[in-house]
Amino acid sequence: xxxxxxxxxxxxxxxxxxxxxxxxxxxxxxxxxxxxxxxxxxxxxxxxxxxxxxxxxxxxxxxxxxxxxxxxxxxxxxxxxxxxxxxxxxxxxxxxxxxxxxxxxxxxxxxxxxxxxxxxxxxxxxxxxxxxxxxxxxxxxxxxxxxxxxxxxxxxxxxxxxxxxxxxxxxxxxxxxxxxxxxxxxxxxxxxxxxxxxxxxxxxxxxxxxxxxxxxxxxxxxxxxxxxxxxxxxxxxxxxxxxxxxxxxxxxxxxxxxxxxxxxxxxxxxxxxxxxxxxxxxxxxxxxxxxxxxxxxxxxxxxxxxxxxxxxxxxxxxxxxxxxxxxxxxxxxxxxxxxxxxxxxxxxxxxxxxxxxxxxxxxxxxxxxxxxxxxxxxxxxxxxxxxxxxxxxxxxxxxxxxxxxxxxxxxxxxxxxxxxxxxxxxxxxxxxxxxxxxxxxxxxxxxxxxxxxxxxxxxxxxxxxxxxxxxxxxxxxxxxxxxxxxxxxxxxxxxxxxxxxxxxxxxxxxxxxxxxxxxxxxxxxxxxxxxxxxxxxxxxxxxxxxxxxxxxxxxxxxxxxxxxxxxxxxxxxxxxxxxxxxxxxxxxxxxxxxxxxxxxxxxxxxxxxxxxxxxxxxxxxxxxxxxxxxxxxxxxxxxxxxxxxxxxxxxxxxxxxxxxxxxxxxxxxxxxxxxxxxxxxxxx
Numbered sequence: 001x002x003x004x005x006x007x008x009x010x011x012x013x014x015x016x017x018x019x020x021x022x023x024x025x026x027x028x029x030x031x032x033x034x035x036x037x038x039x040x041x042x043x044x045x046x047x048x049x050x051x052x053x054x055x056x057x058x059x060x061x062x063x064x065x066x067x068x069x070x071x072x073x074x075x076x077x078x079x080x081x082x083x084x085x086x087x088x089x090x091x092x093x094x095x096x097x098x099x100x101x102x103x104x105x106x107x108x109x110x111x112x113x114x115x116x117x118x119x120x121x122x123x124x125x126x127x128x129x130x131x132x133x134x135x136x137x138x139x140x141x142x143x144x145x146x147x148x149x150x151x152x153x154x155x156x157x158x159x160x161x162x163x164x165x166x167x168x169x170x171x172x173x174x175x176x177x178x179x180x181x182x183x184x185x186x187x188x189x190x191x192x193x194x195x196x197x198x199x200x201x202x203x204x205x206x207x208x209x210x211x212x213x214x215x216x217x218x219x220x221x222x223x224x225x226x227x228x229x230x231x232x233x234x235x236x237x238x239x240x241x242x243x244x245x246x247x248x249x250x251x252x253x254x255x256x257x258x259x260x261x262x263x264x265x266x267x268x269x270x271x272x273x274x275x276x277x278x279x280x281x282x283x284x285x286x287x288x289x290x291x292x293x294x295x296x297x298x299x300x301x302x303x304x305x306x307x308x309x310x311x312x313x314x315x316x317x318x319x320x321x322x323x324x325x326x327x328x329x330x331x332x333x334x335x336x337x338x339x340x341x342x343x344x345x346x347x348x349x350x351x352x353x354x355x356x357x358x359x360x361x362x363x364x365x366x367x368x369x370x371x372x373x374x375x376x377x378x379x380x381x382x383x384x385x386x387x388x389x390x391x392x393x394x395x396x397x398x399x400x401x402x403x404x405x406x407x408x409x410x411x412x413x414x415x416x417x418x419x420x421x422x423x424x425x426x427x428x429x430x431x432x433x434x435x436x437x438x439x440x441x442x443x444x445x446x447x448x449x450x451x452x453x454x455x456x457x458x459x460x461x462x463x464x465x466x467x468x469x470x471x472x473x474x475x476x477x478x479x480x481x482x483x484x485x486x487x488x489x490x491x492x493x494x495x496x497x498x499x500x501x502x503x504x505x506x507x508x509x510x511x512x513x514x515x516x517x518x519x520x521x522x523x524x525x526x527x528x529x530x531x532x533x534x535x536x537x538x539x540x541x542x543x544x545x546x547x548x549x550x551x552x553x554x555x556x557x558x559x560x561x562x563x564x565x566x567x568x569x570x571x572x573x574x575x576x577x578x579x580x581x582x583x584x585x586x587x588x589x590x591x592x593x594x595x596x597x598x599x600x601x602x603x604x605x606x607x608x609x610x611x612x613x614x615x616x617x618x619x620x621x622x623x624x625x626x627x628x629x630x631x632x633x634x635x636x637x638x639x640x641x642x643x644x645x646x647x648x649x650x651x652x653x654x655x656x657x658x659x660x661x662x663x664x665x666x667x668x669x670x671x672x673x674x675x676x677x678x679x680x681x682x683x684x
Contacts, residue, residue, distance in 0.1 A: 007056065007067055011074040011095075014052050031075070034093065035083050040217045041094040042075055043258065046101070061102060064117040064233050068257070071095045091185065092135075094216065096258035100231045106196050106208045109252060113234045117257065120210065121229045126193035126376070126387045130219050138183035141168040142176045149180065190219040194230060194254075198359045198393055211237070211253040218259055224373065225392035225435050227262040230254065271513055279517050282506070283575035289586075292514075292573055295506040297350040300343045301488065305593050309334050309474045310351050312590070313440050314398065314515050315572040317565025318523045329422050331440040332565050333471060335404070337462050338478025339451045344444040348400050351442050354508060356516040357397025359390045363406035363445075372414045373435055375428040384431060391418045391437040398440045405445035405463040412468060415441070419471040441472075452479050458598045473562035474590070475598045517575075524571035526564065530584035534563050537588050555595075563587050626653050627663045628683065631673060635682045643679035 020026040030042055050057040060067045075093050079086050100119040109120070137152045148170035167174050192214060196207045212230060214221070222228055237251040271279075285291060289311075296307040312332050319330035338344050352360040361371070372389045391399050404412075418424055418437040425434045447453070447461045458475065469475065506514070526534075541555040566587035571579035630649045634641035643664070650660045664681060667673045673681045 007059070007070040008074040008077075010053055010056050011071045012078055014049065014056075015075070015078050018048055018052060031078055032082065035079055035086060038086075038090055040090060040092070041096045043096045043098055046097050046099045049097075060097070061100075061117045063115075064257075065115060068095060092187075092216070094257075097231055098258050098260060103229075105200075106194065106210055107202075109210065109234065114252075115233060115235065117231065118234055119229055119231045120194065120254065121197070121262075122194040122210070122227070123197050123393055124192055124222050124224050124226045124228055124388070125195045125209070125393075126385050127222075127224055128191045128383055128385050131189045132186040133189035133215065134184055135187055136185040138180045139165060139177040140180055141170065141173075142178050143168070143171070143173060146171040146173065146175075149183070152177075187216050188219040190214050192222070194228070197227065197357075199357060211251070212256050213253060214256045214259070218256055221259055222261055223433075223435070224386050224388035225395055225437075229260040229262065230256050231258045231260075232256040271517055275513055276517065278510075279514050280575065282510075282514065289570065289573045291505040292511070295508075295511055296354075297343070297347045298505075300346055303343075303347070303478065305590065306336060306347065306476045306478065308590060309476060310347060310442065311573065312474070312566055312569045313442050314351060314355055315518055315569040316440060317568040319438065327422065328561075329420075329438070330565060330568070331422075331438070332473045332562065332569060333419055333441045334443070335469070335472040335475045336444040336478055337447060337452065337458065337475065338444065339480040340446060342478040342480050344478060345402050348402050348442060348444055351398060352400045354512055354515065355398035355400075355440075356512060356519070357394065358400060359394040359397070360400045360402075361390050363401060363403035367408075367411050371411070372418065372424040372437070373426045373433070375426065375431050386426070386431055386433055386435075388435065389424070391415065391439050392424055392435045394439045395436045396438055398442060401441060401443040403445060404443040405448070412464070416467060416471070419468075452477055454479075470558070473565065474594050476594070477597050518572045522572045522575050522577060524568045524577055524579040524583075526567065526579050526584075527581065529581040530567055530579050533581055533584040533588070534560065534567065537563070559591065559595075563591055566590065623655055623659060624663050624667065626650070626655065627660060628667065628672065631664075631681050632683050640676040640680040640682040643681070646681070 015027045015031060016025075018026050026048070027042070027044070033039065034042060046057065046060075049060065056067075060071075072093055072095050075095055076086075079093065097117065100117060102117070103119040103121065104113055106120055106122055135153075138149060139152050140149050141147060146168055148168060150165075150169050152165050165177050168177070190213070192212050194210045194212050196209075198207075201207050212232065232254040234252060234254050237253045282288065293304065293308050293311050296310050309332075313334045316332055317330040320328040322328065336344050336347070349360070352358045370389050371391050373392055374387045374389060375384050376387050377384055401415075414424075418439060419441055422436070422438045423434050424437045426432070445462055445464065448463045449461070452461055458469065458477070462469075538555060538560045563584075567579045567583045570583035570586050571577075576583075627646065627650060630646050631641045634645055634649070643661075646664070647657050647660050651657075655663075664673065668675060668681075671684060673683055676682050
């Protein structure tokens with residue numbers, strides 16, 4: 001007990017005596033700052049406290065409810081020495097303890113942790129609006145013979161409930177007591193919900209959640225989607241007072257003492273100094289990029305370019321913030337369109353397991369609210385609050401969306417903003433918010449007609465609008481073609497099933513650390529040679545488009561930005577701080593593969609980026625314009641243009657009957673023409 005009596009004195013000694021590495025006082029300048037800025041809390045590193053006095057630190061962990069008020073009293077006494085008027089302006093100051101080593105997983109919280117100072121880590125998924133909690137209530141005894149006012153302290157143990165006085169402490173008579181809110185002492189109060197991080201949830205398990213109460217200067221310091229480390233006291237949620245027949249089962253909740261926001265997206269992957277040496281040694285291999293690519297889903301035979309694309313997405317480019325505040329994304333979005341049974345989902349699952357931070361969902365199981373953010377109503381209080389969706393939870397990591405073509409049209413629109421602007425905006429039930437969604441999207445879908453038809457363009461083959469297709473930096477077509485490689489494919493599958501292990505140049509746990517280390521520490525800058533090569537490639541491709549008015553556009557600035565990101569990603573693969581000519585050449589090569597497979601007008605056989613950007617190549621656009629002119633001209637003479645006349649007229653321009661019917665059907669759906677009567681059209 002002697003130690004407890006000295007807590008206040010010990011803490012005052014700690015504030016005055018503790019020095020940093022340079023031998024300067026560490027906490028006194030912070031106390032002076034609180035005085036100058038009228039601050040409300042002092043952040044204390046637990047390790048400093050432990051080194052100063054082990055018994056005091058142990059007592060703080062085991063009995064925080066007794067020790068923290070004494071520390072706060074000592075802090076206020078230290079502040080009052082500097083400025084006596086401070087306590088009149090700021091009634092309470094807090095000691096915020098950080099860097100507590102006693103970190104407990106949400107899934108492993110037990111009754112042993114009750115009433116102790118612990119740390120928990122997770123992702124914030126929900127927060128209520130800020131409310132006011134009473135600390136000391138001022139009441140008036142509503143008896144004409146008394147009418148006395150008195151202060152009544154509120155028991156914090158009661159949680160959200162208050163035990164009101166029944167007997168006046170002045171006249172000692174029972175009666176009605178009226179609260180006087182303007183004379184009562186209140187503090188800001190907010191309840192947030194902490195959830196396990198997606199990558200930590202065991203397979204087949206539901207994520208665990210913990211309600212956390214934050215007060216005073218901690219309210220609104222974090223928002224849904226943020227990854228945080230919370231230090232606080234674990235308590236029981238007690239609803240009202242214990243009466244006969246009351247529940248004997250309680251919910252756990254935490255009263256937060258401090259909040260540390262994890263700004264770094266890759267802090268979850270612990271990399272020791274020994275790991276760093278191994279990773280740097282691994283990067284010395286001149287074939288490191290090939291080793292990384294062959295380590296992506298090694299159980300799947302072939303598909304080198306697709307694995308290369310997945311590797312690029314996992315490493316990513318370097319995000320930048322321009323002087324005017326514009327944010328340039330570093331994420332490389334990837335789409336795989338393929339025949340059934342070509343291991344698309346397996347490759348996506350591998351990307352999900354390898355990414356340092358990732359969320360996996362499927363098109364069928366995802367709604368717009370589930371992907372972005374939802375406004376939900378609390379069944380107890382009736383308040384509306386914001387709940388973060390998959391793209392917000394994957395902020396700073398990878399969102400893997402399988403079966404993207406199965407998403408409903410209205411849900412699919414929700415990912416537009418996240419893919420380009422890297423944010424999720426929401427305006428529902430009076431809540432207007434913008435959340436970060438700096439997320440790489442790796443997705444896969446099946447062709448519209450079951451199998452990919454090479455004679456049709458990519459927009460006709462997959463049930464996705466051009467607005468989404470154009471936002472993908474790389475699109476790969478996976479076709480199941482029987483041929484010479486079948487024997488090697490069959491041998492690979494049989495070997496995989498008969499042998500317990502197969503070749504994998506880099507183990508998945510090492511690869512995960514390598515990716516996390518590269519993304520965190522390597523920020524490549526383009527060399528002059530690489531810059532010139534990308535410039536020449538872009539200008540050359542654009543020059544071909546400018547040769548004549550009939551030439552389609554081969555490349556747009558969006559692809560140039562993708563090339564820069566891919567060049568940076570190749571440099572990151574080798575842990576290089578400078579992206580060289582070789583990296584730019586590789587980026588141009590994979591961009592050519594993508595453009596020649598996807599960005600091609602299947603009718604003319606020429607490259608045309610509009611097949612992806614607008615869903616319609618230049619030839620199709622020109623044909624539609626011509627049919628529109630014919631309908632306009634014929635409708636001027638009569639009330640409307642008959643289909644037979646339009647077909648006859650269009651034949652002179654080399655447009656056959658099937659093409660005319662298809663164009664008119666599309667124009668009718670788009671609202672460009674109306675069918676006045678059967679097979680008779682007029683422009684709107």
